Amino acid sequence: xxxxRKFYLWHSRYDKNVASMSFMGTITNxxxxxxxxxxxxxxxxxxxxxxxxxxxxESFGNRRSYSLTYHWCNAMSSMRQFLAKPIPLSERDVxxxxxxxxxxxxxxxxxxxxxxxxxxxxxRPPSPADLSWFTICDGQKIIAELTNPxxxxxxxxxxxxxxCTISTWVSRLGKGDTETKExxxxxxxxxxxxxxxxxxxxxxxxxxxxxxxxxxxxxxxxRHGQENNxxxxxxxxxxxxKTNPYYTAVKAAVEVLELELDRGNFLVHVCFARAFDAxxxxxxxxxxxxxxxxxxxxxxxxxxxxxxxxxxxxxxxGLAICKYLEMAWTASGESVGLGLxxxxxxxxxxxxxxxx
Numbered sequence: 001x002x003x004x005r006k007f008y009l010w011h012s013r014y015d016k017n018v019a020s021m022s023f024m025g026t027i028t029n030x031x032x033x034x035x036x037x038x039x040x041x042x043x044x045x046x047x048x049x050x051x052x053x054x055x056x057x058e059s060f061g062n063r064r065s066y067s068l069t070y071h072w073c074n075a076m077s078s079m080r081q082f083l084a085k086p087i088p089l090s091e092r093d094v095x096x097x098x099x100x101x102x103x104x105x106x107x108x109x110x111x112x113x114x115x116x117x118x119x120x121x122x123x124r125p126p127s128p129a130d131l132s133w134f135t136i137c138d139g140q141k142i143i144a145e146l147t148n149p150x151x152x153x154x155x156x157x158x159x160x161x162x163x164c165t166i167s168t169w170v171s172r173l174g175k176g177d178t179e180t181k182e183x184x185x186x187x188x189x190x191x192x193x194x195x196x197x198x199x200x201x202x203x204x205x206x207x208x209x210x211x212x213x214x215x216x217x218x219x220x221x222x223r224h225g226q227e228n229n230x231x232x233x234x235x236x237x238x239x240x241x242k243t244n245p246y247y248t249a250v251k252a253a254v255e256v257l258e259l260e261l262d263r264g265n266f267l268v269h270v271c272f273a274r275a276f277d278a279x280x281x282x283x284x285x286x287x288x289x290x291x292x293x294x295x296x297x298x299x300x301x302x303x304x305x306x307x308x309x310x311x312x313x314x315x316x317x318g319l320a321i322c323k324y325l326e327m328a329w330t331a332s333g334e335s336v337g338l339g340l341x342x343x344x345x346x347x348x349x350x351x352x353x354x355x356x
Contacts, residue, residue, distance in 0.1 A: 039091075041078035045098045048072040049105050049309075056108045056308050072109060075102065083143075092147040093155045099143040106136045107313040120320040122287050133313075134281050137274045163267070170271040174251030175241065186258055187301070189343050193254060195336055196246040196290055249280050249294050257301050266305060273298050289328055293340060296321045300344035303351050311351065318348045 051068035079102070082095055110129060117123055121130045149160035193200050240247045256272045259265045273295065276284070283291040299318030303311055322345050329337040 039094050041075060041082060041098050042094050044071045044075035044078060045101050045105075048075055048109075049101060052105055052108050052112070053308055055112050056312050068109075068112075083146075087146060093149070095143060096147040096149045096154075096160070097156060099140045103133075103136050103140040104309050106133055108309040110313070117316065117320045117323055120316045122292065122324045123320045131281070131284055134274075134276070166267050167271050167275070170252065170256065170268060171275040173255045173275075174248035188254060188257060188297070189340060191336065192297075192340065193250055195293075195340060196250045197244055198240070198247055198250045245279060245283065246290055246294070249276060249291070253294055253297060257297060261301060261305055266307075269298075269302050270310075287324070289325055289337070292321050292325060293337065296325070296341075296344045300347035303348060306351065315348055315351050318344065322348065 048068055048071035051065055051071065055065065055068065075098070079095075079098065082091070087095060110132065121127075144160070148154070149156045150164065151157065154160065252272060252275065256268055259268060261269055280291060284295060296318055299314040299321070303314040303318060305311070322341055325337065326341060328334075329341075
């Protein structure tokens with residue numbers, strides 16, 4: 001079957017496998033992909049994704065094809081050519097959507113050749129490819145600055161605004177500048193925050209608009225007490241952020257991972273790991289065990305959705321982290337950490353090796 005034919009078959013199934021969030025559903029609309037027929041960059045990107053989709057959704061034993069390598073390498077080459085010179089105004093949308101599709105599909109591309117957990121990070125020998133998707137995400141942000149998809153004449157103005165709004169909200173989690181409301185624990189196990197030396201949360205941020213209809217019923221003394229507690233919490237939080245390298249990521253994890261993984265919140269979950277700051281990413285690269293546990297919980301939660309470009313990455317690397325931490329904490333006698341591996345291991349093992 002030709003690559004172009006594979007692309008049309010893939011696109012006909014795209015709504016089920018990828019467009020579970022309005023952002024991706026918009027940028028992959030057939031009328032939007034029309035420029036792919038005239039633009040080499042976008043053409044190679046979409047054809048590479050078509051090949052990738054077939055390989056990822058089939059058995060784990062399949063290796064990347066010649067045509068996938070051809071289109072992927074040409075897409076990377078075209079991207080470099082675009083960035084080596086001033087970007088024509090007429091090509092800004094093509095560059096932006098190509099960068100987004102490369103960023104997402106890179107997660108699938110890097111795991112196509114892995115036959116066993118030992119070939120996945122962190123079990124494999126150190127490689128420049130380790131957690132390279134963080135670098136790809138940074139590059140995507142730079143391209144967004146160059147192309148300004150938020151401008152009124154952009155074909156992707158609406159999805160770009162959605163992406164920007166959610167990314168900004170997620171990046172502020174754990175830093176004390178978001179609104180809060182009471183929450184009840186649903187998914188994370190007891191002791192999760194305490195393991196990182198983080199105080200247990202009693203409040204959570206809300207991405208949805210909060211109703212203030214009952215504000216007038218709150219007594220003056222109660223409001224003053226809340227303000228005093230808020231001032232104390234802000235001071236304490238600032239100290240924790242400075243002294244505890246896990247604080248921000250763990251607090252953000254509590255906020256995001258307790259949300260339902262549904263159509264409305266899927267992009268919020270995707271943006272969570274993209275929002276890790278440079279110091280936390282460095283801890284991951286250094287295989288800091290507690291930092292890896294945070295990433296593992298994200299993989300376990302996001303994997304359940306089985307989105308084709310993400311599920312194999314989260315499944316494979318998640319189980320590899322499980323095995324790495326289990327060996328490390330069994331040797332060191334870290335019983336609490338071993339207990340916290342039970343939930344993500346169960347979630348990952350429940351994910352079958354084939355798409356449904």
